[in-house]
Amino acid sequence: MSGLAVHESAIDGLLLLDLPVHGDNRGWFKENWQREKMVALGLPDFGPVQNNVSFNATRGTTRGIHAEPWDKYVSVATGRVFGAWVDLRKGPSFGTVVTHEIGPEAAVFVPRGVANAFQTLEDDTAYSYLVNAHWSADARYTFLNLADETVAIDWPIPLDVAETSQKDREHPRLADVDPVAPRRTLVTGAGGQLGRALARLLPDAIALTSAEFDVADPAAYASFDWSDVDTIINAAAYTKVDEAETEQGRRDAWRVNAHAATHLARTAVEHDLTLVHVSTDYVFDGVEIEHTTDETFSPLGVYGASKAAGDLAVAVAPRHYVVRTSWVVGDGPNFVRTMRSLAERDVAPAVVDDQVGRLTYADDLAAGIVEILRERRPYGTYNVTSGGPARSWFEIAREVYAEAGKDPAMVTPVSTEQYGAGKSLAPRPRHSTLRLD
Structure with a gap:
């Protein structure tokens, strides 16, 4: 024996x-x-x-x-x-x-x-x-x-x-003999900033836009052939933070951010797939200066609440990664691109100076996700953002103006309350910095 x-x-x-x-x-x-x-x-x-x-x-x-x-x-x-x-x-x-x-x-x-x-x-x-x-x-x-x-x-x-x-x-x-091809990665939400970055980094992946694969539609899962897939990276999300507070926006946010996560988790369990789900700093209220991976959820608005619900649903899948990030900047509409456009048109904006966090370049986020998968890190939750010190939106805007050859003093600091006066805005966390240790 x-x-x-x-x-x-x-x-x-x-x-x-x-x-x-x-x-x-x-x-x-x-x-x-x-x-x-x-x-x-x-x-x-x-x-x-x-x-x-x-x-x-x-x-x-x-x-x-x-x-x-x-x-x-x-x-x-x-x-x-x-x-x-x-x-x-x-x-x-x-x-x-x-x-x-x-x-x-x-x-x-x-x-x-x-x-x-x-x-x-x-x-x-x-x-x-x-x-x-x-x-x-x-x-x-x-x-x-x-x-x-x-x-x-x-x-x-x-x-x-x-x-x-x-x-x-x-x-x-x-x-x-025709060699057996490896199973492939499915990237959902491939039309967004992160989805595009992932498609560039994973040229062999099945990259589907939200129009091609609706993550919130059960019929999309039933008609898809999962036999050649081993990993899903869910880059699809409803991210219109302010519109999420409206009647229709609330439904759309929960449909895409929460219900879709349930469909994804069920599919991962049924087909023994690895599921990567991208989360956000908005699942927290921003009271803590830095957010750890195990902090208790405390969302302030509908967007954050729907994303937190999605995180919980995804955790049911045995082989899951929740990748939490903040302030994504990539190939698409984003804060930096907006500030650049304003600078080029000599507009002097007022920008909040009491919301602090780190930008995350979409390429950095995509690379972090790929690294987690390739290194077969233990399943669970990871914080992935770009590096550097935490800064306010005001500080970032001034830097964009300087790089555009404009006077940074054109950017005026205001408080969140001042900026939101007379506007229908969702509540936002004051501290969005994710700990990267």
């Missing part, structure tokens, strides 16, 4: 497991699948939804080589199996081969896109496998010929005497 262990192999993501088998005069027992222990040792928490068993009456029964559109955890109940795996995923490891003998004391985790084949070494062999997607007749498989000369698998029982199917004998050689 050996201890439970997880070993890496020559194929990235293909993991070999040692399973302790406890035996006595009555037979043996093993923990065939133990999520908590195995995940702690490095097995992905892949969320199996279906368990299948293959029984083979005679020695030499050979199946494969099939790359399936899901992850697979394979183990043997009785008998022994020679397993062969070929990486058919697009990339430098395409065609890499790993072989391993499996008995009750072993198991193998096979990631999506890695083709698997099995040859029974004993009569009455049964092996079982867990998969993290329900079988479908529409599922897309990628195949490789059992006798391919390039991968040259050394079958214990020669194929000319082994039991194989006609289909398996007719599969293509490696040179004719």
Whole structure:
């Protein structure tokens, strides 16, 4: 009996497991699948939804080589199996081969896109496998010929005497196999400032504008093929802070910022996806000078309340990131662009000097999100803004005027109360600075 262990192999993501088998005069027992222990040792928490068993009456029964559109955890109940795996995923490891003998004391985790084949070494062999997607007749498989000369698998029982199917004998050689493409990232709200920055940084992503994919419409989710998606980055949001206080604006804000987040979280759970949801400093009242990732929500207006509700909904998804940011500036309407336009027209604006925070360049925010995903940071909430000291809108406006070659003194400081006199404005936090430690 050996201890439970997880070993890496020559194929990235293909993991070999040692399973302790406890035996006595009555037979043996093993923990065939133990999520908590195995995940702690490095097995992905892949969320199996279906368990299948293959029984083979005679020695030499050979199946494969099939790359399936899901992850697979394979183990043997009785008998022994020679397993062969070929990486058919697009990339430098395409065609890499790993072989391993499996008995009750072993198991193998096979990631999506890695083709698997099995040859029974004993009569009455049964092996079982867990998969993290329900079988479908529409599922897309990628195949490789059992006798391919390039991968040259050394079958214990020669194929000319082994039991194989006609289909398996007719599969293509490696040179004719179309590599399995990786799952893709879906970016919603791709027409906005952040969405555009993400699309530039992730050229292979599925970037959909709000007109192409309405995140608040359940029908959009039902008609979308999620099989090739592994991550959603939700850059869609209702951000009209003042209009959110109106009757129609309140409905629109809750529809896009809260109800859509519920649909996204449900989809992430159903399809085992990673969900990135962009949040805002407006979920806080601005009393604290700096805001931490675990501060209790205290929104002042409808916009902030709807975003806070969305954050709570997204947290239901096991693989979620809430990325909180502030004062975004990018390719689209924003404060800096407005001030630049005023400066070029020699307009002397009054700008509030008692709302303090940090600008966030959309490119910085997009890069932060991509870094979190690539480094596989622990799931949870992250503050992501551009750096530098916190400044007021007034200070930022003066800097914009100076860079435009205008006299910064053209910008007049006013209080929030003075600026809002006679206007229908939503309440805003006075302190929007997010801690970046």
